[in-house]
Amino acid sequence: MNSAEQLCLACGLCCDGTLFDNVQLGPGDDAKKVKALGLPVTVTRARTPVSQFRQPCTALCADRTCRIYADRPVQCRTFECGVFKDAQAGRITFAAALRLVKQVRRKADNIRRLLRKLGDIEEHRPLGDRFHRMQLSLGSGVADEATAHTFSELGLAMHQLNLLVCGKFYTKADTP
Ligand code: SF4
Ligand code: SF4
Structure with missing residues (x-):
């Protein structure tokens, strides 16, 4: 391999x-x-x-x-993501590419954990879709303090994930 x-x-x-x-x-x-x-x-x-x-x-x-x-x-x-292309072309090492992949996977896992904590167990849905549904359900602001705190953690985690994948994984042609 x-x-x-x-x-x-x-x-x-x-x-x-x-x-x-x-x-x-x-x-x-x-x-x-x-x-x-x-x-x-x-x-x-x-x-x-x-x-x-x-x-x-x-x-x-x-x-x-x-x-x-x-x-x-x-x-x-x-489809080849930006990280894959960079590693194939020698612009970054495969070890560095793997570190980026692991970083994004950790962030995505954390987002799934936060979604579950907020009551979303719909693991069969894409992550962005789950986040938008949670925004619609909790974004109006009627939530107890603990829920509001977890929701703000989720928003920050999603923002950080998007920054990372937009900068490193999507190329202009495949940005959804
Ligand atoms: S999206 Fe599904 S069908 Fe396509 S490569 Fe991945 S696992 Fe296979
Ligand atoms: S996102 Fe992951 S699995 Fe898909 S092409 Fe890039 S490195 Fe390979």
Whole structure:
């Protein structure tokens, strides 16, 4: 296994709902086959309908491998985050890339912990979506002091995560 593969297997942030809310299928994908492989493909109601499935991806295994790797959609085949590209090009070492990945994973885990503390156990939803739902539910300000404190911790943690992923992981072309 090469360093790039090791990096992605230690990461999974582009599959687990941290970086993206969904995976969109395009002309190069066989939506029926992806659905038959167990992915919950839905079609949007937009004027130009798009087939997609939600993240966290149900094909992501506990060891961060992809259950449908040989048949994964084009978006999955082609996406390379900024950290991956920087490591591949030698602009940073793979060890530094791994440190960044671990840093983001720790931050995302902390956000999930705070969401659970606030009563959100919907682990099947993407992180950004869970945060927005919590904002809608608690943002009006009717909360006890402890809840308000946890909510402000959550807001800060989300802000810090976004700064890190926008600066290091998204490239201009793939900012959602
Ligand atoms: S976010 Fe980057 S390093 Fe992580 S799995 Fe995806 S491409 Fe690999
Ligand atoms: S299909 Fe595989 S590569 Fe694509 S998001 Fe799911 S786990 Fe990741």
